[in-house]
Amino acid sequence: STLLPYNVADEQKIERKRHIGNDIVVIIYIEGDFKFTPEICKSVFNHTYICVKKHPDMEDHYLVGVTVKDGVKPFGPRFPFPPVVHKDTLRQFLTYKMLNAEWA
Template sequence: MYCNGLELVKGATNYMVPLKLTESLKREIRSLNRTHACETIKIALLYVAPGQWSEAEILSNTPSDTSLSYRNFVQSLGWPVPLATFGGFTGKLERDGSDGATCPYFSDEGIEVAFHEVTSMPTSADDPRQLKKKRHIGNDHVHIIWNESNHNYRPETISGDFGNVQIQIRPLEPGEYGIGIYHESRLKPFGPLTNGMVVSASALPDAARATAINGHRRVLQTLVKAYTHPFVIRQEMINRIVERYSSAES
């Protein structure tokens, strides 16, 4: 008994490879289907209110604590997707409501970005450290910080081994935003945003998202040494399936 086969492309020709249907083949096909065809990136998004300094204060912020300019910025980074029913990448956010109802999301033909937006995650009155939020934020390589306090955001504010790239955005004059970039010294520079730059409101969302994506890739290439495009991973999986389960019968 055989499944319908695996369609491959060689040169300009599509051809079918008959596969021997076994339980192990079914498992490998399921694994292939779970492997994203797009590059997937999760990015932390934090709001710092006036006068806030500590991790606990920042992680405890709710939507009502934020400014209109910050909410507009979040909306311009992507669009909200319902965690309970969304079929795309959600950055490991739970679908049962414990991580909120929605998350900001962006995609194009080759990438999916899920934002761990702190204020949209439920704030627990019983946990001043907000460890459920911290579980996500503390494992993100890139943090975008919208800073409305009267001081520079300290890179060590969110404790942990991640936060290797931090993009700080500070409102200046109406319609202008100052940029601060922190990254580990082993990382080569990336952009388009650079430290000390002043950016207009219209240019900010696309530039901030692009810088966060480039920073994430730089971390994987340099620190994790594990950056492989999903197309390559899926091709390797397909090649392995063909090698193990192809049959001469048609």
């Protein structure tokens, strides 16, 4: 969201909400100890949230998680166990995950 239009005078951030709030799939990049919950995003359109966070102990690896609204069917690709993805395969994994989430 840092690249989306920003207007200090717009207290409700309508311009930013218009871009993110109308997407079915949203990727959230998490920094630090932030805990994401879907209730943060107030949208009837968002159905799938994919959270990505740099692994604290494994260089070049990312923790990936998904949360969905009720009624969204399961979709692939399946997560590895544990849900850790190397940076070289992260882009492809997220692309497939997002497309399948859109169609689920």
